[in-house]
Amino acid sequence: MEIDAFLLSRIQFAFTVSFHIIFPAFTIGLSAYIATLLGLWLKTGNPKFHLLARFWTKIFAVSFAMGVVSGIVLSYQFGTNWSRFSVAVGNVVGPLIGYEVLTAFFLEASFLGVMLFGWKRVPPWLHFLSAVIVAGGTALSGFWILSANSWMQYPAGHEIRDGIAYPVDWLQVIFNPTFPLRFAHMMTAAYLTTAFVVLATGARHLLAGHRTESAKTMVRMAILMIALTAPLQALIGDFHGKQTAIYQPAKLAAIEAHWDSSRPGALVLFAWPDEKAELNRFEVSIPGVASLLTHGSMDALFKGLKDFPPEDRPPVLIPFFAFRAMVGIGVLMILFGWAGAWLWKRGTVFEARSWLLIAKHSWPAGFLAILSGWFVTEVGRQPWLATGLLRSKDAVSPVTAAEVAISLALFVFVYCVVFAAGIVLINRLVEKGPDEISPEEPPEQPSQRPLKAAQAPAAAIFGDGRPGDDKIQPAS
Template sequence: MALDPLILSRLQFAFVISFHIIFPAFTIGLAAWLATAEGLHFATGRAVYRRIFDFWLRIFAVSFGLGVVSGIVMAFQFGTNWSVLAERAGPIQGPLIGYEAFTAFLLEATFFGVMLLGRERVRPGAYLLACCMVSLGTILSSFWILANNTWMQVPIGHEVIDGRFVPTDWRGIVLGPVMLTRWLHMLLAAFLTTAICVAATGAWYVLRDIHRAEARVMLTWGLGLAAALIPMQMYLGHLNGLYVYEHQPAKFAAIEARWKDEQPGTEVWLAWPDAARQENLLSIETPGIGSFIATGEWDAPMTGLESFPEEDRPPVVIPFFGFRIMVGMGLVMLAVSWMGTLLRVTGQLETSRWFLWVTFLAFPSGFIAVLTGWYTAEVGRQPWVIYGLLRTEDAVTPALTTTDALISLVVFVLVYGILGGFGVRYIYKLLREGPSGPSGAAPGAYGSRRPFARGDGPGVADGR
């Protein structure tokens, strides 16, 4: 693979977005978690909720800052590396990205300042409102980003005038069925990511026998939320599969590693796709049910990659494995959350150390699912930057040289590596220290490895 401005620009954008997306995927759900904790503290006055809020607020502040810094750079790349895309799609993408920035900086950042500095300066109700507005801001920011990306995936509501894509139906662009399905899928992915992180943190504290009151809330709430959300996420994932089947048949064929047309389709569970031979090696598959799994119909035709010109076919390996890793992480979250809920109902959650270790080790599952899902969507869209309308190779800045692209890529990797290294290290330090307060922050405050007693819950052993 030769290094040219196109491949280097793609690598740079892929690196930047991979670094950036893990922070919104975490902070969207964390903002809602903070608003919930503050609301419960406001309603009940229990100090455990205040300690949980203060603890996760520090982590949110660091994550929010890293997300903002890395997100700003992404928009700049449209001008530096992808100027043809910016010129031709600017009438649509410009307003959508502008609305996202407006939401992020006016709504999120303004009220986030109140969250950080206003606890003693505003009334409790106003402080709770600020927390809710930050959560609303993160959700709205994701809405505009997904509206922009969905239009690139399934471009509708426009006409081409002098080579530029001009909007004719903003309602279709912003509120179309594909957009809403993809946005809700991403939103639940963020909530699940946070839920698993919170549960894993609680499990870690129980294993270390510290912060027991706070750990109990984190563990039970995180697992409970994940258990409730994962079935909805699976259904939304199915709806997303239907839109890919209908609007992006080449991507669908790549995800399934389906080289030839089939009716009904074979479901390939695992294999090694060989693009040179156009066949799957070491394939584990079930004949005849691929159509039903994909569409709900037993005899639905499944289009293979052979039906598309070679220059219009996406890569197969990344979408194929990315999709299966994403689904695998979803099954991990399903198993952990439902098993945890069962153990909680039977009163064995805090004493089942094997399960606490499983929950702790599941910490990265949400992040992995988000990243691999994004890779599946974006790589599967190739060779189009705007599906069916503008090829990626035609969207790169014409005057960009290989040297320019290589230098900027190296600089981004170095700067982001340093920034991310310090940020992640500091977040780990905060997680290791845990909540501060009188709830027994020192290890062993409740007795070594003693399960939670009824009196250990919020309102009794929480320092009130």
């Protein structure tokens, strides 16, 4: 394999975007969690929700900052390493990225200060509203980024003049056929990722034997989120796979390592794809299941990679193994979430030390699943940057391999230093946990009006059914 500017540019972008995506995904889910906590505090007056909201807001601030820093680098790479990409499809992709800045980023920036520093400076309802707006802004940011990326996967609503794409229907551009399910899949992944981080944090403090009230609340809320959204994510993924068979059949053939078209198509559980020989070695498969899952029929034709010209085929190894990693993690998430819900129902979840020990170390699960999914999405789209319009090798800038190698080395060094420091800081915040309630300084209350028990539904939702456990303390 020749090490040229094109390959190094791809490695550089893959490296930086892999670092970047984990932080926006985490902040999307975490901002929604913080807004939920503030809403429960406003509704019930229970100080534990207020303390947890303050605790997670500190972690959100660090994650948000690292996401912004790493995202800016990606924008510059479009000009430095992929300038021809901007020339060919910038008329479509550029405005979508601009809309993300003008709507989502400005919205987040406007209310982020209130969310971070408004604890005793603004009324509680305004603080809650700012958290909701920040959460909406992070979701809106994901909306525009996924719209742009989905258009690159399956361009629509444009016309080509002199090799340059021009938008003709912005609704078709924004809501291109692959966008709705990809957006739902990514948002659900973000919420699941955050749920596992919250679960791991709560389990960590439970096993340490301190801050049990806050830890129990985190574990309960995380179990509820995982038990509901993990199966939903599997359902969305199934629909997304069926859609991929329609709009990106070459990608699906690579994901399943199907070389020859077959009726029906076998589901390959494991194999070692040999791209040179165009066959699978050590294959373990189930006949007919691939056609059933993707087309709803055991008699459906499943297209193989040989149906496409060699120059139009995506690489096979990375999508094949990354997809199985993503699905495997997803199955484990479902089983683990349901196991936690069963233990919660029995009232033994906080005494299940083995389950808590696994939960403590489960925090990377969502991040690994997201990275695996993005490897499937981006590598599976190759050799195209914009499918059918622009090949990756035609978009690279006229730069030398040495120039890209130097910048890549600098990126690796700076990212390892900066992000290692950020992760260490987040770990210290997690280790410290929520602030304890000081007897001399009662926690801030959302109002001076006492709340009745009927106004505190969180007691029923987040209690574990034991008499006297986790009673809602109304504001006084």
